[in-house]
Amino acid sequence: MTQAQVADDDQGDALSESTSEASLRASERRSVAIEADLAVHPERYRMLTGDRPTGELHIGHYFGSLANRVKLQDLGVDSWVLIADYQVITDRDGVGAIRERVYSAVANYLAVGIDPQRSVIFAHSAVPALNQLLLPFLSLVTDAELRRNPTVKSELEATGDRPMSGLMLTYPVHQAADILFCKANLVPVGKDQLPHLEQTRAVARRFDERYGRADSDKPVFPQPEALLSSGALILGLDGTKMSxxxxxxxxxxxxxxxxxxxxxxxxxxxxxxxxxxxxxxxxxxxxxxxxxxxxxxxxxxxxxxxxxxxxxxxxxxxxxxxxxxxxxxxxxxxxxxGDQGYLREVLMRGIERANEVADATLTEVRTAMQMVY
Missing domain, CATH: 1.10.240.10 (Tyrosyl-Transfer RNA Synthetase)
Incomplete structure (x- = not known):
């Protein structure tokens, strides 16, 4: 990094430290208000949540997030469950037995009570328009912003002499595309994930400021809110983080x-x-x-x-x-x-629905950018 980049990064860190506490308090207040509103008006919300298929889902996932997804679905929230298969390669050289892990994740979702009639289950690598949103979104963020993201920073510190991949650096923007392609306005997260959501909110806001509002007086993208997780944190059997x-x-x-x-x-x-x-x-x-x-x-x-x-x-x-x-x-x-045909049917149905929505969103984006020919 150049001296200017270091100075910019240090200045950003100082600013983050001075505002993080106030931002956290504000997020907590909004989350409490949303929690109360969900019981009355679940139809106001579209939730996006998901997992990286880097291994088998475990009981920590169940108590930390899966049980809450079922609860929100049963309340009537429009629920979208993402299997983030492309994100497997952000910090790995290969994908391993990814096909098996993806179908295993679908099986786990169905077994815990996620209903494919009420929730959309999909893999984002199978949704081209979602990933195409990365191009305009990348124009809305800076290198310094990405490097200040806690996940990116920790990865950069952990790489040692190994260069960080471009996909890892742009990981927060890929997450923004995952959330915004379906115009989700609710994302269940832990406090440590709030910086990712703030980056997504910034992308949505900057797109509106730079490119306009397509054929509507409303912004193309909503400002997604955090539903701060109340799920229990379960340690691993060795007393460290369950992983x-x-x-x-x-x-x-x-x-x-x-x-x-x-x-x-x-x-x-x-x-x-x-x-x-x-x-x-x-x-x-x-x-x-x-x-x-x-x-x-x-x-x-x-x-x-x-x-x-x-x-x-x-x-x-x-x-x-x-x-x-x-x-x-x-x-x-x-x-x-035992019914692989049914598992594939559930996943394909979810992918089809995700593509319908992603194609419509990309059309809106291209219209706002005056790129429809």
Whole structure:
């Protein structure tokens, strides 16, 4: 980077630090208001959410986001579920068994209760017009902005001597295309993902300012709002962040025996008296919380029940709770996976719908840019 770029980056960081707290408070207030409005007027919202198919979905995904997607769908929110297959190669040399993982993701979505009659499930690599939006969107952002994005910054710091790919650098813009192509106005996110949504909002606003409003007095793109996630954060079985790449997860599709073996190896501590203390005993408390989520109880009541049962008693209870909670989901998943034709039909139907909407949006964009010939 040049000295000017470094200065620009430092200035941007300082500005971000001075405004981030106020921006977070504002986002939290809007999210609370939206949460209340959803119960009354779900028809006002189109939600976009999704996953990168880098591995199998696990119970952390279920409690962190999947259960909430089903809740919003059942409220009547127009729900769009993205399988972000192109984003697999932002930081990887290959895609691996991506076709299998994509269909596995679809099976998991259906098994947890996402209804293809009410939710659009699609892979963004199969929607050409969505990806074509990258070209005009890239003209609306600067190199410095992209490098200040937390995800991009962390990737840049982690690459060492390996150059960061152009796709990784433009990752926030690709996310903007994912959200805006279908004109989603609601995106469930965690607080750490707010910078991505702010970049999307900036792209939508700048497009209107630079290119106009097509054939309408309304902006081509809405300003999407964050629905801040209230989903539970589940640590991995080793006490670190639950991650597909770390191999510390319990996959949704695992058998009861596989689940039991994994939980048996989970990290605890030497104190036989079980308490719920996430600060001082994060590994033990994580297992207590997992049981509480599965049994719809408080962590404190779980810890009190186990008492002096130690790590063995805790793991026994957690195993039973997880297997009981996920037994019907796993049974449905097993049936769905056995019908590959149905899985493909669901995905193709979603892709067809996504292409219809993306083509219409791209036409609006080209009209606003006076590029219809």
């Amino acid at each position: 597909k790449s770390r191999g510390n997860t319990i996959e949704i599709g695992m058998t009861a025996d596989e689940t039991a073996k994994l939980i048996k190896r989970a990290v605890t501590d030497s104190d036989r008296h079980i308490t719920y203390d996430p600060v001082s005993r994060p590994e033990v408390s994580n297992l207590v919380n997992l049981a509480a989520l599965c049994l719809d109880r408080t962590p404190e009541s779980i810890a009190e029940e186990i008492g002096d049962g130690g790590g063995g008693g805790l793991k026994k209870l957690v195993t039973a709770a997880v297997n009981e909670k996920f037994a019907p989901i796993r049974e449905r998943r097993s049936q769905i996976v």
